[in-house]
Amino acid sequence: MAKITASVYTSHVPAIGAALDLGKTQEPYWQPVFQGYDFGKQWLKDNKPDVIFLVFNDHATAFSLEMIPTFAIGTAAEYTPADEGWGPRPVPKVIGHPELAAHIAQSVIQQDFDLTIVNKMDVDHGLTVPLSLMCGQPEAWPCPVIPFAVNVVQYPVPSGRRCFELGKAIRKAVESFDKPLNVQIWGTGGMSHQLQGPRAGLINKEFDNMFLDRLISDPEGLASVPHIDYVREAGSEGIELVMWLIARGAMSDVAGGPAPTVKNRFYHVPASNTAVGHLILENN
Amino acid sequence: MAKITASVYTSHVPAIGAALDLGKTQEPYWQPVFQGYDFGKQWLKDNKPDVIFLVFNDHATAFSLEMIPTFAIGTAAEYTPADEGWGPRPVPKVIGHPELAAHIAQSVIQQDFDLTIVNKMDVDHGLTVPLSLMCGQPEAWPCPVIPFAVNVVQYPVPSGRRCFELGKAIRKAVESFDKPLNVQIWGTGGMSHQLQGPRAGLINKEFDNMFLDRLISDPEGLASVPHIDYVREAGSEGIELVMWLIARGAMSDVAGGPAPTVKNRFYHVPASNTAVGHLILENN
């Protein structure tokens, strides 16, 4: 049976991708950011999964205003890194896992989550920057990836509670797959940031660290934080943090298992407009 | 406050549209089909709503396999009748109601239905044939229409239970809109039919009439009928009937109000490959 072995959380700032692609990782500005992922890179080598279920949001790249899915699961064989306007990032294409993705889609829809199934999607920095942070610059990504896109662009976005419940449903879906796959689930986006208006540049270290604390030890309670609190405390784009609750909801302690082990925790300000947060939790 | 005043249910066979467009309504084959809608046409004139919330399914027209939303709500200003391969039907374009649609989208998403919001969509016979049956061949449709598309093409399709619950959420959404609109909700598709394989042409009058009976008097129980029963009893495309449960779930008796009045009930076999069913329920 397939099993979720760990969850990884990380911000997915576009400037981080640009810094990596342009060879700036050793510059004083960027060096502390990338150093924060040294542990994670080694950990991922030592704990290579068969599949990564990667929760991210599209930033007006694959999805225009023509069609805005609340939750979209990628069941395609592969995904091309998108041209977001700066030209496509020079990173490997993303290989999917159609079989597991279709299984999860079926199971999760039957658990009353109204997914959109996507077979053609270019993937933007929301998906590729977390891979870059955790894998560096490989010829190919280490394993297949199932992209799972969440609408956090147009309101209303799904609530923290809905995201957390979705995580539970994904865990059930994975565990009912009949092949022995080692699956990691990644939650990306955040932490505090605001990209618009006179309030651009908002950073809230206290909120972010409270979020990390509660994500580890009180995810159920954290899931009840309403949207407006994210906007006020973590900036209008800080709402991306709800995606971390999907990954967290898929961990086994939520379903009555033992508490996960915190393998790594990292926090840094700034990367461009954004606070960077990163966490690795292993199931026990 | 806006209010759902009635629900209308009808099959949406493409051949019915063709018969109407080609002036065949008085042919012996078609005459009994169209006669079944004489009451409904007059009733709609006498009970003209401000908006029709029209639940239908797209038949591989607006949605290819690139993106398959379980539930999609149209928030656009207008929708063009689609070219399904025979050329577009010669019917008026469909005028939307962006304001109410956006309100319903927001409310229903906040009630944990993971809608896809659609701003560009050509509408196929699933939407235009019910309008033709109930309105004839007008210069313009009598009122704005909010298209609500349900995936019944690729499995898993949403369960009857999920559809019924969605109807309840739509009723709440409509009733929280702050303008005094008279809203009808239409459920379309079905009744028994199968369009594929050696079993094509299956019709099940007993099942269809049981469905109509229970839709009127026991919708809650009917909502628990599993997919496989529809396939076995009503044919592989009979699964479209789950859409009727969305409209039925939005009626006020489901929320504790008085039972609706059955204004009309009609059943006929065949129209092309399909059994035709039609029902009008008024809230009291």
Next chain:
Amino acid sequence: MSLEKPYLDVPGTTIFDAEQSRLGYHLNQFCMSLMKAENRSRFKADERAYLDEWPMSEDQKQAVLARDLNRCISLGGNIYFLAKIGATDGRSFQQMAGSMTGMTEEEYRNMMIGGGRSADGNRIVGEHGDAQAENQPQGEAGRLLKKSPLPASGTAPHPKTPGSEQ
């Protein structure tokens, strides 16, 4: 695959699930392209050349060229997509549906006027209704088949129907 499929024992019926969808992705996307009038013209002008623009399997292309809808479905096609081929040929949904049974157009039409195919005997594989495998093809095609059986090589589960254009 580990998806639960309670629908595999319905006779003469293929449920279009994720697995079928994957199998038929390019076949169905080809069909979608026929919703544009200019593509219909190009397809009609040279079917083979048009099909060769799509990464479909040779089997899928042959099934399309033969208008063998049962074969198309067994190769991942879905009837709502395949209907675009019929529309391009100027055929109705009734003609398309009928073509999958082996009946002549008239036979199928008469069956529908007579109240359609009964569900009795056709709910579960192993019953004895007219949609069961042992009763294929139906109608005139079935009678012809019994008179002069096909050569034993025939592995195709669904013989060609008289109504389909070669």
Next chain:
Amino acid sequence: MSLEKPYLDVPGTTIFDAEQSRLGYHLNQFCMSLMKAENRSRFKADERAYLDEWPMSEDQKQAVLARDLNRCISLGGNIYFLAKIGATDGRSFQQMAGSMTGMTEEEYRNMMIGGGRSADGNRIVGEHGDAQAENQPQGEAGRLLKKSPLPASGTAPHPKTPGSEQ
């Protein structure tokens, strides 16, 4: 509109909801078109002509031409869409975000290096943080403004920022 909007009292912040989305539909779809290299070239060659291909309001076109992102947002633009304009100009997300505050690029960058803008005073309209309306524009632009106030005609809520290309 009867949508509940608990987010209208956050200073210096526009939430992209259904109403904004409707208002900015064509503006944002124009931005999406800049994801194709050939469209970026065409836009750069003649911005006005390219904009005129879109059913946008004149206000929206002027806001784009002026690279006034605050104005674009007030007219229904969303930053993730508008970012495609910045990308076309070769500007980073930090340059774009900074341009909406009135600060110079260096001022904004230094604010971020210093830990970013504090949430204190900036949670609710009516507090006294640097994102409140009475404190706009910020940084060098604000200081300039205080020295030589704009003519009273200025109804635009967000004055042009120094970093934006005319």
